[in-house]
Amino acid sequence: MRWGLIKKEFTKRIKGMVGTAHPTESRIKHRESVVWQRRFWEHKIRDERDYQTHCDYIHYNPVKHGFVSAPVGWEYSTFHRYLKDGVYSEEWGSKEPDKIGDMNLE
Numbered sequence: 001m002r003w004g005l006i007k008k009e010f011t012k013r014i015k016g017m018v019g020t021a022h023p024t025e026s027r028i029k030h031r032e033s034v035v036w037q038r039r040f041w042e043h044k045i046r047d048e049r050d051y052q053t054h055c056d057y058i059h060y061n062p063v064k065h066g067f068v069s070a071p072v073g074w075e076y077s078t079f080h081r082y083l084k085d086g087v088y089s090e091e092w093g094s095k096e097p098d099k100i101g102d103m104n105l106e
Helices: 002-014 025-029 048-064 079-084
Strands: none
Touching: 048 079
């Protein structure tokens, strides 16, 4: 609920700054503004396993999209901090980890 209120207030405050985009039927139907996209939502991390699953998803994403062959090759990632802290090995993500492809992030 809190994030919904934050997003609503933010949208009201920037309305004049983003210009007047022509709303599509789909945007009107789904009550979308020009700022927020339908496929992006907030998610409350439920437990340590959920946290780890989300970290795995984020760190594997550059591999999934073909930018690098393993997460260690993506210099802009927090993967390197997790590697230093012993959470991941340098080889992690050289092949797709279990469950990331089937992940439900809702």
